[in-house]
Amino acid sequence: MLLLHAHVTNYRSVEDSEEFAVEPDVTCLVGKNESGKTAMLRALYRLNPVESSATFDEVIDFPAKLTRRRKLKAVDEFIPVVRATFELNADEKALVTDEFGPDALTSDRVTLTAGYRDDGYDLEIDYNEQKMLWHLMERLDPTSKQNIKPTNTVEEFVEALRALPDRPTAVTTMLQQLEAGGGTAENCLHSLLAPRVPKFVYFGDYDVMPGKVSIPDLIQRRSQNVLTRGEQALVSLLDMAGATPDDFNGSTNHEHLVRELENASTTISDEVFRYWSQNTELAVLLQFFQPEPGAQSPLDKGPILQIRVDNRRHRVSVPFDERSRGFVWFFSFLAYFTELEQEADQDLILLLDEPGLSLHGRAQEDLLRLIDERLAPKHQVLYTTHSPFMVSPNHLQRVRTVIDHDDVGTKISADIFKADEDTAFPLYAAMGIDMTQSLFIGPHCLLLEGPSDLIYLDVLSEALTQQGRTGLDPRWVKTPIGGSGKLSTFATLLGANKINVAVLTDSSTQDRGAIKRLQDTTQLGKHGLVEIREFTDTADADIEDLLERDFYLELVNRAYAGHLTSPITAAALNENDPRIVRQVETYFRAHDTSGGKFSHYKPAALLLREQVSLIPALSDTTLNRAERLFTKLNNLLPS
Numbered sequence: 001m002l003l004l005h006a007h008v009t010n011y012r013s014v015e016d017s018e019e020f021a022v023e024p025d026v027t028c029l030v031g032k033n034e035s036g037k038t039a040m041l042r043a044l045y046r047l048n049p050v051e052s053s054a055t056f057d058e059v060i061d062f063p064a065k066l067t068r069r070r071k072l073k074a075v076d077e078f079i080p081v082v083r084a085t086f087e088l089n090a091d092e093k094a095l096v097t098d099e100f101g102p103d104a105l106t107s108d109r110v111t112l113t114a115g116y117r118d119d120g121y122d123l124e125i126d127y128n129e130q131k132m133l134w135h136l137m138e139r140l141d142p143t144s145k146q147n148i149k150p151t152n153t154v155e156e157f158v159e160a161l162r163a164l165p166d167r168p169t170a171v172t173t174m175l176q177q178l179e180a181g182g183g184t185a186e187n188c189l190h191s192l193l194a195p196r197v198p199k200f201v202y203f204g205d206y207d208v209m210p211g212k213v214s215i216p217d218l219i220q221r222r223s224q225n226v227l228t229r230g231e232q233a234l235v236s237l238l239d240m241a242g243a244t245p246d247d248f249n250g251s252t253n254h255e256h257l258v259r260e261l262e263n264a265s266t267t268i269s270d271e272v273f274r275y276w277s278q279n280t281e282l283a284v285l286l287q288f289f290q291p292e293p294g295a296q297s298p299l300d301k302g303p304i305l306q307i308r309v310d311n312r313r314h315r316v317s318v319p320f321d322e323r324s325r326g327f328v329w330f331f332s333f334l335a336y337f338t339e340l341e342q343e344a345d346q347d348l349i350l351l352l353d354e355p356g357l358s359l360h361g362r363a364q365e366d367l368l369r370l371i372d373e374r375l376a377p378k379h380q381v382l383y384t385t386h387s388p389f390m391v392s393p394n395h396l397q398r399v400r401t402v403i404d405h406d407d408v409g410t411k412i413s414a415d416i417f418k419a420d421e422d423t424a425f426p427l428y429a430a431m432g433i434d435m436t437q438s439l440f441i442g443p444h445c446l447l448l449e450g451p452s453d454l455i456y457l458d459v460l461s462e463a464l465t466q467q468g469r470t471g472l473d474p475r476w477v478k479t480p481i482g483g484s485g486k487l488s489t490f491a492t493l494l495g496a497n498k499i500n501v502a503v504l505t506d507s508s509t510q511d512r513g514a515i516k517r518l519q520d521t522t523q524l525g526k527h528g529l530v531e532i533r534e535f536t537d538t539a540d541a542d543i544e545d546l547l548e549r550d551f552y553l554e555l556v557n558r559a560y561a562g563h564l565t566s567p568i569t570a571a572a573l574n575e576n577d578p579r580i581v582r583q584v585e586t587y588f589r590a591h592d593t594s595g596g597k598f599s600h601y602k603p604a605a606l607l608l609r610e611q612v613s614l615i616p617a618l619s620d621t622t623l624n625r626a627e628r629l630f631t632k633l634n635n636l637l638p639s
Helices: 037-045 064-071 090-100 129-138 142-147 154-163 169-180 185-196 215-223 229-240 255-275 325-343 361-375 393-398 421-440 451-466 484-496 512-520 549-559 580-591 601-609 611-617 620-634
Strands: 002-011 014-016 026-030 079-087 105-116 122-127 199-204 212-214 282-289 304-311 316-319 348-353 380-385 399-405 409-413 444-448 477-480 500-505 529-531
Touching (some): 002 037, 002 105, 026 037, 026 393, 026 421, 037 079, 037 348, 037 409, 090 129, 090 185, 122 185, 129 154, 154 185, 199 229, 199 325, 212 215, 215 229, 229 325, 255 282, 255 325, 255 361, 325 361, 361 380, 399 421, 444 451, 451 601, 451 611, 451 620, 529 620, 549 580, 549 601, 549 611, 601 611
Parallel strands (some): 199 348, 348 380, 444 477, 444 500, 500 529
Antiparallel strands (some): 002 014, 014 409, 079 105, 105 122, 212 304, 282 304
16 A cells, blocks of 8 residues: 555644645655654554554544543543555456455555544555445355345355355355455454555664663563664664573573674674765674672663674774664664564554754765665655755755744645745755755866856867857866865765866965865875966966956956046056066056956956957957866866
8 A cells, every 4th residue: 555645633742734745755844953854754654554563642632722522522522633545556456356356346455544632543444345246146046146145245144154054165255255354344354454555664773772782681671572772773673583581691602692693783783884885994893791889770680781892994893883873773764674674574664753864964865765776665764854955956856845933833735835944945055065065066177266267278178169269178077266264175075975076276376375285185196276377378377367358458448438538548557577467466456447456357247248249359468368278177087
């Protein structure tokens, strides 16, 4: 069965969530802290929990401010909490067809409702009892058909079969099946479909395996059915090794059991490392020892089983629960879930509460990959988060916002951008991260100081390609980063992201020393720092110095025509300064032109707007400089 819709009422902060759609693979519930995300998952979990001890408690779970409303209800009145709609799969529909015919069901959907004052759930099935009867009659032999009394319900049909004096074997078998199913149409359909209702599995960020346990205490707590999920994860690990806690109690030779446990933990670790890219030099070890003197209960009773994580990189092991919570969560969840998955004879729906809460952003991407590649192909997954790294920008249709309103409690909605700013923040951040990685950077990123650099490169490349000469390879994603001081930071971040990075820089850039140090740490390629002066044959240069001085002055004069009383000439500039931009800046300050402030961008913008008429005026010297620059940059790309 596939969960399609869910609706939660009267559970903690959730007065009425309103009905919300559930994706066939992964659904992401995004909301602020204390918005009701955990309450939603816990309510859904109690619909049909994999742990039978999870039930609704109206005193604890019913919204506190509605207590008076609850007490006004009759003592035996059912109070619904969760109503969920499921769609039957092909096998389930075939099962009903085989028993009661192809027209028995009038809908492919069934509805489950669970709540207070009822330990189970109600299963609503839409069916056509007359069509069911017709199919059952058709299965009878001719003699039985003649002898059976007319009936209007399956229950009456069962009574008629019981009244037949000489029942053939096939009729007796049919009667036994109908009686076993409950003897009525509703009960029979329920008996067929109820065992196929998915079980809900809940796992929170804090449900991790303990670092050490007392075996006698573990045995006692298991018998009382009060194990935490972390302890259950440990028992699951033992089960995978073919062992139980009782195998260790009172025994002095644990070597064989430890070896089996380590084999099981290796199996889990191998699966963890398929998705855990942070540190692959870890291994899980198990040790047994007697209680330490003065140990407090329950660790005062032995033997004690300790789980440790061995870090082969640093050649040290630490107790399991003192290790990085990310690895501990990965291992604990897979140990807990793997056995459930192996033992399950029905579908599972996974409810992950704030998974990866303490993980680094890249590790959260690993967790998303675990969900998409390992879990979702077999099971529906619903998880809560407020982290942008746990929101896939490629799958925003998965997102449901969770908002706790002052007057009406928690609401869930698929209209994600109707949410308040705080709730939607992880979505904006996720989109920003994705846009940064796709719109402004690529696998080959050329960092520039500012947008004017981008314009000059584009125009010069266009001028060269019009002549059939070498322009800038389009594989370069040109990224202006808003100032020379940011170059080393961007180069570090992008280089660490395994992106091929080159930096085009002015020869006097204040960040030049930092960028050169980056080359020594391999964040930049060996030739990834490209200086403009290499192509102008001067000691100091800006990108504008690729242009001839008179051409650039023409751009400046036209761009600032409204601020100049007369055009600037080369004779009015300090020719001893190798950088034309610095010469113009000095002129503007000296003559208080445009308030003494010169914008690099305005001449570049003019060139961009009027490039059709200006490109033919570019000199061979300018184009030769640009072609040498583009040739060097293109040679930094893989062939």
